[in-house]
Structures are given as structure tokens and as C-alpha cells.
Amino acid sequence: MHSREYEPVICFETHVELKTKSKLFCNCAVTHKARPNTQICPVCTGQPGALPVLNKKAVEYAVRAGLALNCAINTRSRFARKNYFYPDLPKGYQISQYELPFCEDGYLEITGDDGRPYTVGIKRIHLEEDAGKLVHSASSFEESEYSLVDYNRSSVPLLEIVTDHERNPLRSVREAKAYLEKLRQVLKYIDISDCVIERGQFRCDVNVSVRPKGSSHFGNRAEIKNMASFKFITDALQYEIQRQVELIESGKEVPQETRLFDETKKITLPMRTKEDAPDYRYFPDPDLVEVELEPGFIESIEKTMPELPDQRVRRVIDAYGISKSDALILTKDRNVINFFETCASTCSNPKKLCNWIIKDLFKLLNDASLTIESSPVAAEDFSRLVNLISRGEITEHMARAILEEMFVTGEGPEAVIERKGLKPIKDAERLEEILGEVVSDNPDIVSQIKAGDTKPLNYLMGQVMKRTGGRADPRTVRKLLAEKIKS
Numbered sequence: 001m002h003s004r005e006y007e008p009v010i011c012f013e014t015h016v017e018l019k020t021k022s023k024l025f026c027n028c029a030v031t032h033k034a035r036p037n038t039q040i041c042p043v044c045t046g047q048p049g050a051l052p053v054l055n056k057k058a059v060e061y062a063v064r065a066g067l068a069l070n071c072a073i074n075t076r077s078r079f080a081r082k083n084y085f086y087p088d089l090p091k092g093y094q095i096s097q098y099e100l101p102f103c104e105d106g107y108l109e110i111t112g113d114d115g116r117p118y119t120v121g122i123k124r125i126h127l128e129e130d131a132g133k134l135v136h137s138a139s140s141f142e143e144s145e146y147s148l149v150d151y152n153r154s155s156v157p158l159l160e161i162v163t164d165h166e167r168n169p170l171r172s173v174r175e176a177k178a179y180l181e182k183l184r185q186v187l188k189y190i191d192i193s194d195c196v197i198e199r200g201q202f203r204c205d206v207n208v209s210v211r212p213k214g215s216s217h218f219g220n221r222a223e224i225k226n227m228a229s230f231k232f233i234t235d236a237l238q239y240e241i242q243r244q245v246e247l248i249e250s251g252k253e254v255p256q257e258t259r260l261f262d263e264t265k266k267i268t269l270p271m272r273t274k275e276d277a278p279d280y281r282y283f284p285d286p287d288l289v290e291v292e293l294e295p296g297f298i299e300s301i302e303k304t305m306p307e308l309p310d311q312r313v314r315r316v317i318d319a320y321g322i323s324k325s326d327a328l329i330l331t332k333d334r335n336v337i338n339f340f341e342t343c344a345s346t347c348s349n350p351k352k353l354c355n356w357i358i359k360d361l362f363k364l365l366n367d368a369s370l371t372i373e374s375s376p377v378a379a380e381d382f383s384r385l386v387n388l389i390s391r392g393e394i395t396e397h398m399a400r401a402i403l404e405e406m407f408v409t410g411e412g413p414e415a416v417i418e419r420k421g422l423k424p425i426k427d428a429e430r431l432e433e434i435l436g437e438v439v440s441d442n443p444d445i446v447s448q449i450k451a452g453d454t455k456p457l458n459y460l461m462g463q464v465m466k467r468t469g470g471r472a473d474p475r476t477v478r479k480l481l482a483e484k485i486k487s
């Protein structure tokens with residue numbers, strides 16, 4: 001047991017790859033598919049005399065992120081050179097922003113550990129260029145005989161989103177995870193990045209320090225660089241918080257340093273003492289003029305801002321009468337809620353629609369490793385299927401089989417029903433006949449039920465459903481069975 005209680009202070013610097021067509025300062029394409037060093041030019045490989053020209057779309061995306069994250073947008077903004085030497089950085093500096101970033105002083109609302117809304121402070125959002133990529137001849141740098149460099153990624157636009165360590169910082173591993181998930185969701189909603197973690201389009205540097213609970217003083221922090229998996233980030237945080245608390249408890253000081261996360265051992269290891277701003281010798285980039293955003297430019301972006309996740313949750317609850325927990329599941333991914341709303345425009349039962357998406361469609365998509373955008377079942381067809389269930393024209397059991405078939409062939413529900421002969425048994429006489437057979441085949445069970453034990457009724461139900469191939473309405477069968485046994 002520790003003598004005192006501690007709390008972590010967690011901050012993120014998140015680098016997000018913007019989905020612009022071209023790079024930040026030249027016309028080269030942004031793509032993950034091209035062969036190495038085929039999307040390069042004198043500008044993004046830092047040839048002498050080549051001059052950068054700012055990509056307007058990237059600025060628009062930065063402003064969109066600033067608005068979505070409740071920031072003040074600086075109408076005057078400036079690019080700076082951040083100097084360091086590394087083989088993937090051909091100019092010997094990165095064009096980034098230091099003073100006058102595009103956005104400052106924002107917040108992102110998450111659900112805090114106490115279950116209440118918590119507005120995480122966003123200190124700044126700036127635009128910068130990515131570096132190239134080193135490709136080592138072996139899986140680890142130490143074992144490599146040589147390394148190659150690919151400049152296709154050089155100067156691809158990145159948005160760096162920095163949380164505030166003083167104003168509402170993250171206070172637990174759970175809150176850290178909630179922040180990352182919400183941030184990624186918002187950025188995907190405003191359509192400025194695909195945020196595919198595996199492709200490095202959403203990567204984080206994590207800062208963490210610990211302090212006695214209630215203290216306003218900050219402990220020395222460790223920075224863990226380039227984390228590209230939410231699981232690794234939470235593992236690393238858990239380990240690092242524990243390590244720092246133990247250092248303090250044993251009377252030692254936590255050194256301010258950059259650490260590496262060892263993914264197999266799940267521990268962090270010292271890498272180097274942390275650089276401070278002076279090490280980078282920032283200065284305004286003389287090749288780029290200051291950017292002045294006209295009020296009309298910001299207004300026009302404001303006008304085209306899409307609905308954000310929180311607004312959408314509130315609206316769909318009101319509009320469709322679905323529960324908050326269902327609304328949260330559906331709105332997690334913008335494409336899912338779009339699918340739901342397209343269906344809902346022609347569907348008479350939004351609650352049933354919601355259940356069928358969450359339970360049945362999600363299962364089929366998962367099993368096939370597909371996303372909703374590539375769903376073989378069209379929204380209109382899915383909506384008609386749910387309408388058929390709601391009207392009692394097919395049973396839920398049949399609908400499941402029909403949906404599976406629709407998923408394979410891409411047909412509408414009516415076509416599957418026709419082709420498979422799945423027309424429901426509404427023919428009362430035929431149903432009566434089957435019921436009669438089941439009752440006379442099971443005299444013992446019938447007398448058990450007559451004696452007051454109603455449990456075996458389910459067994460008889462099952463027999464009827466089996467003999468009808470699931471094509472009878474269970475409610476009707478139950479009613480008719482009960483009547484038949486009584487008589």
C-alpha cells in the first residue's frame with residue numbers, strides 16, 4: 001500500500017494525416033499505394049532553391065478541426081522551421097508552426113470517470129509536414145545491414161492536436177482512452193482524415209506525470225513517442241503510472257525523459273532525455289509568408305460544418321425514439337448512422353430497425369470482415385425486410401434466414417422469399433393439420449400440460465416450428481396450441 005493516493009496527469013500530442021489530394025507544399029499526390037519514391041519532387045525532397053507553396057485545402061481542414069474542437073481560430077498564422085537531423089528529413093528541418101498556430105484554446109467533451117461530461121482542454125492545433133519513412137533491411141534497426149528511405153510520405157500534411165496539461169487534463173487511463181476514441185470519431189465525422197491507425201494516419205505522443213491527489217503542482221513527466229495503437233497506449237500508461245508512483249514512494253525523483261514502449265514486454269524503457277523547444281531552434285520560415293485568414297473564409301467553413309457526434313446522438317434520440325445506448329452505438333461510425341437514417345426514411349419501425357442493424361447486420365458484417373459502406377445489403381432492401389417483419393408477414397426467424405441470403409446474393413427480400421419458397425404459412429387449415437399431428441404424436445407431454453405443468457409447451461412449439469420449417473408465426477402457434485390442448 002502507498003502512504004498517499006496519486007493521480008496521473010496525461011497529455012496527448014496527436015498527429016493526424018489529412019486526406020488532401022496533394023502534399024502540404026507541393027503538387028505531389030498523397031497516397032499509400034504508390035511504389036517508393038515515385039510521389040516526390042524537388043520541393044518535398046528539399047532540393048536547393050525549391051520553394052514551398054501552401055495547400056489551401058489543408059488550411060481549410062485545420063480550421064474545420066478547430067471549429068469542431070471549440071477552438072479560437074487565429075486569423076493570422078505563421079509557419080516555422082523545426083530543426084533536427086535525421087535521414088528521413090531531407091531539408092534538415094520540418095516546416096511546422098510554433099508561434100501563431102491556426103487554432104488555440106479549445107476543448108473536447110468526453111464522459112469523465114465520475115460519469116459526468118468532462119471538457120478536456122485543447123491547447124493548440126497546428127499544421128505541419130510529415131517526414132519520409134525509413135525501411136530497414138531486417139525487422140529491427142539493430143539487426144539491419146542497411147536502411148532505405150522512401151520520401152513518398154515526405155511533406156504529407158499533418159494536423160497536430162495538443163491537449164492542455166493545466167486546463168482540464170486527462171486524469172486516468174480510462175479518460176485517456178475515451179479522449180482518443182472521441183477525437184478520432186470527431187475527425188472522421190468532419191471528414192478531414194481517414195484516421196486509419198494501422199496506416200499511421202492517427203499517431204500519438206503521450207506525456208504522463210503523477211502527483212499526490214489534490215495537488216496543483218506538476219511532477220516530472222515522461223514522454224512516450226509514436227504510439228500507434230490504443231491498446232499499446234493504455235498498456236504503456238498503466239505501466240508508466242505505476243513505475244512513477246513507485247519511484248516517488250521510494251524517495252527517488254522521476255527523471256524528465258523520453259521513453260520507448262516495448263510492445264512484447266509491455267514496459268517502457270528510457271530512450272533519451274527530453275528535448276525542449278530551444279533544442280529545435282525554431283524560427284519563422286522565410287520561404288513562407290504569414291497566412292491571413294479572411295472572415296469570409298472561416299464563415300464559409302462554419303456554414304458547411306457537418307453535424308458532430310454529440311449533436312447527432314441528441315437528434316436521433318428525439319427523431320426516432322431510440323434509447324441513448326442504442327444511439328451511441330449507431331453514431332459511433334458516421335457511415336452506420338447514415339445507413340440507419342437512410343433506412344428509417346422508408347421504415348415504419350425505427351426501434352426494430354435499430355435492433356436489426358445492431359444484432360443481425362453487424363454480426364453478418366463482422367463475420368465477413370466488412371464495413372457498412374461495403375455492405376452487400378442495400379439500405380432500401382434492409383428497410384423493406386424490417387417492414388415485412390413489423391407487418392407480421394414474416395417471422396423474425398424467417399427474416400434471419402432471408403437476410404443471410406440477401407447478404408450473399410445482394411437481392412431484395414421479396415426476391416429471396418419467392419426463390420426459396422419462404423412464403424409464410426398463413427393457411428390456417430395447413431397449420432391446424434400440423435398442430436394436430438404434433439399433439440397426437442406427443443400424448444404424454446399433452447397430459448403433462450393438462451395437469452398444469454406448462455413448461456413442456458415450448459417443446460411442442462419447437463416441434464411445430466420444425467415441421468413448418470420455421471415459416472409459421474410463433475405467437476399464432478402458441479395461441480393455437482394452448483387452445484387445442486385445452487379442448
Ligand code: ZN
Nearest residue numbers: 026028041044
Ligand atoms: Zn513534392
Ligand code: MN
Nearest residue numbers: 015096128160
Ligand atoms: Mn509534430
